[in-house]
Amino acid sequence: MLVLAAPALAQESGLLDIRAQLSPRRYTTLSAELGAKIERLPIKEGERFREGQILVSMECSVHRANLEKARAALVAAEKTSAVNKKLHEMNAGGALEAEVAAAEAQKARAEVEAGRAVLAKCQVAAPFPGRVAELKVREQQFVQPGNPMMEIIDDSVLEVEFLAPSKWLSWMKPGSPFQIAVDETGRTYPAKVARLGARVDPVSQSVKVVGEITGTHAELLAGMSGKIQMAPGAP
Secondary structure, three states: OOOOOOOOOOEOOOEEEEEEEEEEEEEEEEEEOEEEEEEEEEOOOOOOOOOOOOEEEEEEHHHHHHHHHHHHHHHHHHHHHHHHHHHHHOOOOHHHHHHHHHHHHHHHHHHHHHHHHHHHEEEOOOOOEEEEEEEOOOOOOEOOOOEEEEHHHHHHHEEEEEEEOOOOOOOOOOOEEEEEEEOOOOOOEEEEEEEEEEEEEEEOOEEEEEEEEEOOOOOOOOOOEEEEEEEEOOO
């Protein structure tokens, strides 16, 4: 992501220009939560996806079989518990046997829930809508728990990150308008301050500012950079 440098200020037509970079509103790296072979990667680099859409499917036949085994054990345990309970109610069986059988049934239920939890990790769903920024694995590749699989970003709202002189805090606030001239497109876009940094750098006497591009511009991509144009004292 953006490595911010102290603002280099230059006077141009009454405006102060500061370098800035566009960044996605949300981004994350999806990692494997279990050891398995990747079966399908339905979304390719650069493609868009919906929230909840499956991004990675793993081959989990062993985990699926373990779940079926746990379910069968649960059926047997519940039947045994029911029989022992009935015998105890008829004074034909001891309380201890009924309690032990009930405990075994509860243990079997826990095994089923654990199996379901593991099987759920065989498919990785998108935590938010966005795009695939980078694929780090391929289909048929075996991954271990913790291995990064892909980087995803939410670029529905592009943020503008830059460092401003700390003396601007006397007038700059959330909602303050500015413009960014993007190098890659050669165009200037309206934006506004979204939030201000929590502290001032005492060496550079600067503060981090995060803004948002106003409107939707399909040509803009995360990682593009340009110059901020903001007039001191802008409302």
